[in-house]
Amino acid sequence: MDTSICSIDGMEGILRYRGIEVEQLEQMPYDAVSYLLIYGKIPAPQELEAYSRKLREERYINREILNVLKVCNYGTEALDSLRTAVCCSAHMDEEKDDSSMEANMNKSIRLVAKFPTLVAAVHRYKTGKFLIAPDEKLSHGANFLYMLRGTVPSAIEAEAIEKDFILSAEHELNPSTFSLRITASTMADIYSAVITGLCTLKGPLHGGARKGVMDMLDEVASHENAEQYVLDKFSRKEKVMGFGHRVYKTCDPRAKLFKDIAKKLADDHGDTQWYDLAERLEQVMYREFMQNKGRPIYPNVDFYSAVVYKYLEIPPELATSVFAAGRVSGWVSHYFEQYSHNRVIRPRANYI
Numbered sequence: 001m002d003t004s005i006c007s008i009d010g011m012e013g014i015l016r017y018r019g020i021e022v023e024q025l026e027q028m029p030y031d032a033v034s035y036l037l038i039y040g041k042i043p044a045p046q047e048l049e050a051y052s053r054k055l056r057e058e059r060y061i062n063r064e065i066l067n068v069l070k071v072c073n074y075g076t077e078a079l080d081s082l083r084t085a086v087c088c089s090a091h092m093d094e095e096k097d098d099s100s101m102e103a104n105m106n107k108s109i110r111l112v113a114k115f116p117t118l119v120a121a122v123h124r125y126k127t128g129k130f131l132i133a134p135d136e137k138l139s140h141g142a143n144f145l146y147m148l149r150g151t152v153p154s155a156i157e158a159e160a161i162e163k164d165f166i167l168s169a170e171h172e173l174n175p176s177t178f179s180l181r182i183t184a185s186t187m188a189d190i191y192s193a194v195i196t197g198l199c200t201l202k203g204p205l206h207g208g209a210r211k212g213v214m215d216m217l218d219e220v221a222s223h224e225n226a227e228q229y230v231l232d233k234f235s236r237k238e239k240v241m242g243f244g245h246r247v248y249k250t251c252d253p254r255a256k257l258f259k260d261i262a263k264k265l266a267d268d269h270g271d272t273q274w275y276d277l278a279e280r281l282e283q284v285m286y287r288e289f290m291q292n293k294g295r296p297i298y299p300n301v302d303f304y305s306a307v308v309y310k311y312l313e314i315p316p317e318l319a320t321s322v323f324a325a326g327r328v329s330g331w332v333s334h335y336f337e338q339y340s341h342n343r344v345i346r347p348r349a350n351y352i
């Protein structure tokens, strides 16, 4: 399948969105990266200002959607509640029956703008807290943390979540994006496609791995226990969450960037417990893989991002939904690319 959205060099560990390396992209605001993914070019200052303004205006959620979310939230996983909320947003979208390019673009802006608000609302309802309205003065990421936790984040925390959204935004034909493209190829609407992506993201071998890493960090608790934890996993032939990748045969470039963000947060918080533990797990995994399989294994995107979430006080059960809030820009970009050069995706099976 051809794409001009993203390229990965798995041997060299290079990831580019629209031809630009992630190391450069993470220096930009999320709004600019979202614009780049959707429109295919870096926005001029006026274009960025207009796009950012629209995103800020669209952060609000209709009261009826919030009422449904409140009711469905009990006893469900966060991602399932988010999925219901996105389904409701589809029903309530005033342009739901319009599949023109302009209407689809408006819907994609709504999706990008509202995902963080919905994720924050899921969490606030689940923990019995009152909702916090978006603050248009805050950036995309800072506003999310504000709605989630109720206090304006520090500059370092705001930078960390903004980078998290950027590094989570896009990754070529990963399972969720591929499934979204299949839905798009049937000429279904953009909400149906995004909901498909959201459902696929849920699995523990894909977006759910971030929660798996957070659970593991809680279980291991201290860097002193890391060695035994990995040895036990190896002896039971179980996988360690946050390691390995189908495409990268060297370190995932996002893992390196997340590691730097995690270090900065750890130093800023004056608490290196989670960072030290993660680094020890990385060392032991590398050593054991070399000894047992004669080749290295590296952390993937979910490993150090989970450490970042620990420092940002994002609970494990919300991790996949926060990932989705970043990924939605990539998803809608793939929807447009599929929709505009469409051929239905229909692979053949090998009958055995």
Ligand SMILES: CC(C)(COP(=O)(O)OP(=O)(O)OC[C@H]1O[C@@H](n2cnc3c(N)ncnc32)[C@H](O)[C@@H]1OP(=O)(O)O)[C@@H](O)C(=O)NCCC(=O)NCCS
Pocket: 204, 205, 206, 209, 238, 239, 240, 241, 242, 243, 244, 245, 246, 247, 293, 300, 301, 302
């Ligand atoms: C991501 C993943 C699904 C890639 O899978 P893959 O390319 O199909 O690789 P495989 O699952 O076939 O694994 C190849 C070998 O490496 C081992 N391996 C791969 N990831 C491992 C991990 N995280 N922990 C321990 N062993 C691992 C497998 O056991 C297998 O060993 P074998 O050859 O002795 O049977 C896999 O690495 C994984 O399950 N990782 C953990 C989940 C995760 O972090 N997912 C997020 C992905 S971004």
